[in-house]
Amino acid sequence: MRKYIVKKVLLFIPAIFTIITITFFFIRLAPGGPFDKDKNVPPEVLQNLERYYHLDEPLWKQYIRYITNVLKLDLGPSFRKPSYSVREWIVLRLPVSIELGIYALTFALSIGILCGFVSALKQNTWVSSLIISLGIIGICIPNFVSGPLLALFFGIKLDLLPIAGWDLPQQKILPSLALGFIYSAYILRIFHSSLTEVLNKEYIRTAKAKGLSQSRILIVHASKGALQPVVSFLGPAGANLLTGSFVIETIFHIPGLGREFVEATFNRDYTMIMGIVIVYAVLILIFNLTVDIIQGWLDPRISYD
Amino acid sequence: MIRNRILYLLFYFSPLSLFIISCSENSFSPYNNLRIGNGAEVQDLDPSIVSGVTEHRVLSALFEGLVSLDPKTLNPIPGVAESWEISNNNLLYTFKIRKNAFWSNGEPLTANDFVSSWKRILTPSLSAEYAYLLFCLKNAKAFYEKKIQNFDEVGVKAIDDYTLQVELEYPTLYFLTMQSHNIWFPVHLPTLEKFGDPYTRSNKWTRSGNHVSNGAYRLVKWIPNKIVLLEKNPYYWNKESVRIHLLSFYPIDNQLTEERLFRTSYLDLTSTVPLKKIDFYKNNRPGNLLLFPYVGVYYYRINVTKPPLNNPYIRKALSLSIDRKKITEFILRGGEQPAYHYVPPGLGDYKPPQILEYNPILAKQLLSQAGIPDGKSLPPIEILFNTSEAHKTIAEAVQRMWKENLGIDVRLLNQDWKVYLVSMNQLDYQVARSAWIADFLDPINFLECFLSYSGNNRTGWNNPEFDKKIELAYREANSQERLKLLEEAEKILLEELPIIPIYFYTQKMLISERVVNFQPNVLGYIRWQDLGLR
Numbered sequence: 075m076r077k078y079i080v081k082k083v084l085l086f087i088p089a090i091f092t093i094i095t096i097t098f099f100f101i102r103l104a105p106g107g108p109f110d111k112d113k114n115v116p117p118e119v120l121q122n123l124e125r126y127y128h129l130d131e132p133l134w135k136q137y138i139r140y141i142t143n144v145l146k147l148d149l150g151p152s153f154r155k156p157s158y159s160v161r162e163w164i165v166l167r168l169p170v171s172i173e174l175g176i177y178a179l180t181f182a183l184s185i186g187i188l189c190g191f192v193s194a195l196k197q198n199t200w201v202s203s204l205i206i207s208l209g210i211i212g213i214c215i216p217n218f219v220s221g222p223l224l225a226l227f228f229g230i231k232l233d234l235l236p237i238a239g240w241d242l243p244q245q246k247i248l249p250s251l252a253l254g255f256i257y258s259a260y261i262l263r264i265f266h267s268s269l270t271e272v273l274n275k276e277y278i279r280t281a282k283a284k285g286l287s288q289s290r291i292l293i294v295h296a297s298k299g300a301l302q303p304v305v306s307f308l309g310p311a312g313a314n315l316l317t318g319s320f321v322i323e324t325i326f327h328i329p330g331l332g333r334e335f336v337e338a339t340f341n342r343d344y345t346m347i348m349g350i351v352i353v354y355a356v357l358i359l360i361f362n363l364t365v366d367i368i369q370g371w372l373d374p375r376i377s378y379d
Numbered sequence: 380m381i382r383n384r385i386l387y388l389l390f391y392f393s394p395l396s397l398f399i400i401s402c403s404e405n406s407f408s409p410y411n412n413l414r415i416g417n418g419a420e421v422q423d424l425d426p427s428i429v430s431g432v433t434e435h436r437v438l439s440a441l442f443e444g445l446v447s448l449d450p451k452t453l454n455p456i457p458g459v460a461e462s463w464e465i466s467n468n469n470l471l472y473t474f475k476i477r478k479n480a481f482w483s484n485g486e487p488l489t490a491n492d493f494v495s496s497w498k499r500i501l502t503p504s505l506s507a508e509y510a511y512l513l514f515c516l517k518n519a520k521a522f523y524e525k526k527i528q529n530f531d532e533v534g535v536k537a538i539d540d541y542t543l544q545v546e547l548e549y550p551t552l553y554f555l556t557m558q559s560h561n562i563w564f565p566v567h568l569p570t571l572e573k574f575g576d577p578y579t580r581s582n583k584w585t586r587s588g589n590h591v592s593n594g595a596y597r598l599v600k601w602i603p604n605k606i607v608l609l610e611k612n613p614y615y616w617n618k619e620s621v622r623i624h625l626l627s628f629y630p631i632d633n634q635l636t637e638e639r640l641f642r643t644s645y646l647d648l649t650s651t652v653p654l655k656k657i658d659f660y661k662n663n664r665p666g667n668l669l670l671f672p673y674v675g676v677y678y679y680r681i682n683v684t685k686p687p688l689n690n691p692y693i694r695k696a697l698s699l700s701i702d703r704k705k706i707t708e709f710i711l712r713g714g715e716q717p718a719y720h721y722v723p724p725g726l727g728d729y730k731p732p733q734i735l736e737y738n739p740i741l742a743k744q745l746l747s748q749a750g751i752p753d754g755k756s757l758p759p760i761e762i763l764f765n766t767s768e769a770h771k772t773i774a775e776a777v778q779r780m781w782k783e784n785l786g787i788d789v790r791l792l793n794q795d796w797k798v799y800l801v802s803m804n805q806l807d808y809q810v811a812r813s814a815w816i817a818d819f820l821d822p823i824n825f826l827e828c829f830l831s832y833s834g835n836n837r838t839g840w841n842n843p844e845f846d847k848k849i850e851l852a853y854r855e856a857n858s859q860e861r862l863k864l865l866e867e868a869e870k871i872l873l874e875e876l877p878i879i880p881i882y883f884y885t886q887k888m889l890i891s892e893r894v895v896n897f898q899p900n901v902l903g904y905i906r907w908q909d910l911g912l913r
Contacts, residue, residue, distance in 0.1 A: 106797025110804070112814075113430075114834035115508050118524055122506040126580060156423045156580040158603075166603060222635070230643060237639050238631070240605070324633050327640075329604030342797055 075370075079363070086359050093355045094144065094348065098137055101339075101347050108153035108342045127153060140348070149352070150345035154338070160349035164331065168353060170240060171318030171330035174249060179308075179315050181254035186261025187304070191292070193262070194269040206266065212259025221252040221325040238327035249326040253319055257311055264307055269300040302372050309365035313358040409647075412625040413894065413912060416637040418650035420604050420630035424585040426561040427500045430508045432816070432903070433650070435561050437607055437628050440907040441592040442564035445474050445493070445543070446555050450898040450906045453820055455555040459488060459565070459593065460543070469550035469856045474543040481614035482567050483590075483597035490537035496565040498530050504578045509562040512818070515551040550856040553821035559904060560819055567591040595621045595908035604630055615908075622896075622911040641667075641889045647912075648894060652887040654769060657713050660889065667889050670714035671899040674723045675816035675884035676825070679762070679777070682806050683877050684839035687757055692749035694876040697810075698735055699742035700784035701777055707882050710772050718880035721869055722822045725901035729822045729862050732870045735880065739784035746785060754786030761790045764812035765799040773881070774812065803837045813837075816884070820902055822865045823852060829872055840877030 109115055109123050124130045128139060143150060149160035193205040228248060229237035239245045272278065273296055281291045318332025331350060338346035370376045418433045426438045447458035460474035480488040497516070500507045501523045514520040517534030521527045534546030547554060557563065570591040571577035574584040583589060590598035595617070596609035607628040611621050629646070631637040634653040640646045652660065652668065660668035681688050681697075688694060703717030716724070720731035751757060762777065764770035771793065778789040794802060802808050815835075817824050827833060827849055831841030848868035855861035872878070886903050895911040 104797070105801040109508075110797055110800040111508075112800070113818075114804075114837075116511045116834060119506065119508060119510055122503045123508070126504065126506045151581055154422055155603075156428050157425065157583055157585050159581070163603070225639060230639060233643070236645070237643065238636055238645070325636060327629075327631050327633065327636050329602075333604075340796060 075367075079367070082363050082366070086356070089359060090352065090355050094141070094352060095137075097348055097351045098140060099133075101342070101344055102133070104342065106342055108344060110342070127151070144352070149349040152343055152346050154341050154343045154346065160345045163334070163346065164349055164353055167329055167331045167334055168318075170328060171323070171332055172316050174240075174246070174253060174322070174328060174330060175312075175316035175318070177246060177250035178254035178257065179312060181250055182257035182261055182315075183308075185254070185258040187265055189258075189262045190265030190269055191297075193266050194273060195292075197270065205262070209259045209262045209266075212255060213263070215256070216321075217252055217256060217319065218321045218325070220255050221249070221322055224248050224252050225325065240326075240328045245326075249322050249328055252326070253315065253322045257315065260307065260311070261304055264303050265300060268303045269296060272296050272300045275299070298372055302369060305365055305368050305372065309362050310358070313354070313361040316361075317354050317357055409644075409893075411623060411912065412627055413623050413907075413910065414627045414645065414647045415629065416631045416640065416646045416649040417607075417628040418630065419632045421601075421607060421628075424590060424598065424601060424607070425566065425582070426564040427496065427505070427507050427566060428580060429561065433630070436905065437609070438561040438564065439559070439594070439904070440596040440609055440626055441590075441594045441598060442561065443594040444558040444560075444563045444565075445476075446558045447906070448556065448559045448902070448904055450900055450904060450909060453556065453900055453902055453904070455558070458558070463555075469552065470547050472545040472547070472554065473538075474545070476541040476543060477616055478541060479616040480593065481616065483592050483612045483614055484567070484570070485614055486567070486569075487540075488565065488593055489540040490543035491540070492565040492567065493543050494535050494537050495568045497535055497563075498533070499566070499568070499571075499577060500562065501530075501533065502578045505580060507562070509560075512557070512560065512562050515547055515549070515554065517546040517548045519548070549854045551853075552856075552858055552861060553819055553823070556821070557819040559902075565593060567593075596626055599625075606630075617908070621908045623907070626907060638889065641891075644891075646889075647891040649889040652713070652889055654711075654713070657887070666892060669886070669888045669890050669897075669899060671886045672714075672716065672723070672725055672901050673816075673884040673886040673903055674725060674820065674901045675814060676718055676721060676723050677773075677812075677814045677881050677884065678718065678721070679879040679881060680803065680808075680811045680813040680838050681877055681879065682808055682810070682839055684806055685809065687751075688760070688809055690749050691875055692745045693751070693757075694879070696742040696745040696749070696785060697781060697787075698876055698879045699738045699745065701780055701879065701881065702737045703881055704737070705780075706773060706776055710776060711769075711882065713887050714885045716883045716885075718882050721872060721878065721880045722825045722865075723817075723883045723901070726817075726820060726822050728858075730866060731822075732866060732873060734870070734873050742784055754781075755788070757787050759788035759790050760809050761792050762810045762812070763792045763794065763799060763802060763808040765796045766793045770812050777881075806837070806839050810879075813878070814884075817902065822862070822869070823849070826865055826868050826872070829877065838877040840875065842871055842875060845871045 109120055115123065128136055140150065152158050152160050152163055155163060189205050193202040196202045225237040225248060228235045235248050236245045237248065278291060278296055281295050318330040320332045320336045322328070323330040323333040334346065335350045338350065417436060421434045421437055422431065423429050424437065424441065426442050443458045445458055445460040446455040448454070449456045459476055459480050461477040463472055463474045465472055476488070476490050482488055497513060499505055500510050500513055501519055503523060503525065510523060518527060518532045519534065522530060522533050536544045538544050568577055570589065571582055571584045574589055575582040587598065587600040592598065595612055595615050597612040599608040599610045601607045609626040611618065611624050615621065631640065634651055637646065637649050638653050638656050641649050681694055683689050707715045707717050719733045719735040722729060722731045724731070746754060762774045764774050774791050778791060781787045781789050803811050815825055815828060828835035829840065829845065830836065830849055831846050845868050848864045852861050852864040855864060886899065890897060893913045895913055896909050898909065
């Protein structure tokens, strides 16, 4: 196991290096640069700006400079925010996205798994059909629809919850729900079908024959096997949730990283895009590794040697 | 077994325990606090570096230039300078700095602060984007381009601590009104030196706790993407007249979110109004809706280097067949004015030549004069715009008008902002949606864009006579003569039509009943210290 983890972590290095290289050259292929503006900057001023950010150097030189800086954990200055470095900016905004992601994930998991349990237990009844249809609706409603709807209903109509900001606990409820909603529907569907399948397996029948209680069978025996597909789904989904959602962060005015990523791309803020891509890459790699480990624990048949 | 169960419980429920959050104070508290929706996040709070409208709103509360503007007439009124003298040839300005002007850290503000601030802007390593606005100072451009090394040769001098002398390259008659632009605001150099090299962009002096300013307000905290909070500056020379204690600027770039926050009374002033909400406010809450002319023009740029639009008759026909009134009345509905000329109204005594009109019959005649009996024989024309619902709607309307009135087929093309800018710069378009918002209150700011060598021309159009009139206007010291030159230049522009003006902007904002003494003006300039709260 330890050997496996060490091997995986070592593989991170070439993976991240490749991602950096591809991103570095690809973002420069898009037309327009960070200083292209509505009101044109005079050439003599532009020249100074480009010199300041080393954009006047040949590309290979810029690339080597960037890689050396990244090795020193320096992600460079932001083109858009003159007094901030990219690292500072990410440190400022990533925690917000992670916090929102954790709430959304908690919500999605608890609702998804609870409903999955109920619908699998009450198979072929109206309860199960209702839950499954709600799940389908949940998958179909994108969050740029559910977000404003939630804000309109709970925020403006009922005047129960604030509709924007990220200071008070009550401000965090609506965005977490809006973000977690669609994931809970996915988890529900995955968990429902895998649980139904597991419940028909022979080892469950054996457990029943041995006279174990229903709840014990469900919680200890059935769900362990049934959670596997949910866990594999959680790998990419979790990384996705924790790195922020442009839509939800914009609608609810949350200072997270998801919004910054999209803005940076539109503004051609090269260093900021690179920095965020690196953070995302690292998070996704870590998540996938965690999922691998959890799966081994859930299913003894998986071996790491 | 028990261990397993605990693990399960952890797996299911551990993140819940995270939902214990430290409560901070409610940042939307209304008490003696003006809560302002400010559009995008400010890029920085250094007046010498930033260039946007959102930043200007905050900076005009934090800083004060030599002269300020009367929000009603937009005439210069005393700011840091209590009085000034102008030489007869309009080249030499002598400002008397008031002796009770202080920085927000209590240190006195002197004429030298202006000299060192302007020197900093003209230092190439700072790469200030708006440095060129200072090129009206004598020798400023030469210093910026390192043709001269000694800053003493540049036209700004501190005669003594309280006398500032400014010498201009040519009589810039808008020099005083231009002082309301944040590039001219002074910065406190000793503070900058404390937080890094003052002549580079990465200085940390603009952070919460470091910032020093000289205006009616000073910075309490700047939490990026959350809030810029300002409080009354106790060292401001005219602090008695400042009525509101706190200004909170919220960067809310989603217009609909901003409007919802206003409706739920979390904001007192917004940066704009969503197009779809204008009717709602007009009908239900007219007292909250503010629509006011704004010195900005929305126009279609034409690439005059490529046929068939290199033919002025065709361009004229295109302009004549746009029913601008229909666009403002049925699409925009925010009080925008149809543009029958290029420079917006409201710029002092300037009288723009009103020669454009809507006349589809004449348009058809012009087309046949150009040798095209029917628009159908022309290849389709493409309108380029940056991705936006509003631009698209207008382009669709124009598409229809050109089709109906001239029979010309029109295609629409939208591009992401930066791609669109590159297409315009490389003249890789036929017709492109554009706009110009005034940097300062003078017609020349609009007209100089179409000098043949201007980076903002982007049409390929050049007319030596137009260039000559603008260049003469730069040097003309008589204000009436100068305006006449500019009017003549605009006339040339409108006869040749490398651009088709469509409408003049309005400022749209929502304003709460709590706010008193709000004075709208064409510049969108808000003198925060005059405002009060009920």
